[in-house]
Amino acid sequence: MNTNRDEGVIKFKLTLKRAPAPEMNQVIALEKWRALFFKLGLIGEYPIEKVGFGNLSSRLPKKSFIITGSQTGHLAHLQAHHYTKVIECDLKKGSVTAEGLIPPSSESLTHYGIYEANPAIQYVFHVHHKELWEMLKNGPFDFIDDDIPYGTQEMAQAASDLLYNKTSGIFVMKGHDDGIISYGSSAEEAGRIILDLYRKLAIRQ
Numbered sequence: 311m312n313t314n315r316d317e318g319v320i321k322f323k324l325t326l327k328r329a330p331a332p333e334m335n336q337v338i339a340l341e342k343w344r345a346l347f348f349k350l351g352l353i354g355e356y357p358i359e360k361v362g363f364g365n366l367s368s369r370l371p372k373k374s375f376i377i378t379g380s381q382t383g384h385l386a387h388l389q390a391h392h393y394t395k396v397i398e399c400d401l402k403k404g405s406v407t408a409e410g411l412i413p414p415s416s417e418s419l420t421h422y423g424i425y426e427a428n429p430a431i432q433y434v435f436h437v438h439h440k441e442l443w444e445m446l447k448n449g450p451f452d453f454i455d456d457d458i459p460y461g462t463q464e465m466a467q468a469a470s471d472l473l474y475n476k477t478s479g480i481f482v483m484k485g486h487d488d489g490i491i492s493y494g495s496s497a498e499e500a501g502r503i504i505l506d507l508y509r510k511l512a513i514r515q
């Protein structure tokens with residue numbers, strides 16, 4: 311059994327306050343990219359383990375952000391109520407407070423760490439792809455060491471440290487099977503980085 315695939319397990323202390331879901335217009339840019347990523351298999355569900363993978367977020371004012379809900383990877387299209395607002399995180403305590411109808415992605419702390427790194431970063435996209443992951447691991451790309459597990463305070467801190475002076479780019483999580491994260495000042499910027507590499511990979515094969 312694959313020991314790195316503990317996807318989908320929430321490792322932080324979650325406080326979920328029941329509140330209306332985000333407005334549809336707040337999630338349109340995310341949904342557009344998510345639908346494409348789903349089609350390409352960059353977001354989905356592992357068929358044997360039945361765990362979803364891939365999560366997208368966009369920054370809101372005051373250190374909050376909107377993120378896809380936990381265990382929504384199997385859905386081709388999300389409704390607004392599948393998104394949740396993360397309103398507060400504490401990296402030291404490993405706690406997340408969210409508002410909405412669904413728990414936020416198990417990778418919320420990592421997204422928070424990235425937004426903390428640089429106020430210019432507005433979008434964070436996390437996808438999974440075996441071949442892309444291999445290519446990034448073996449190429450001249452930013453990475454997080456393989457001893458840092460997904461969804462932890464350590465991962466969030468490592469991502470924050472890695473990106474403190476960067477506005478857009480991509481990095482690979484060596485300790486999180488198939489796991490890749492892109493980020494940018496717009497959805498377009500964060501999305502294109504993944505798409506361009508995906509196409510490059512398709513040409514190579």
Ligand SMILES: [Zn+2]
Binds near residue numbers: 317417437438460
């Ligand atoms: Zn993941």
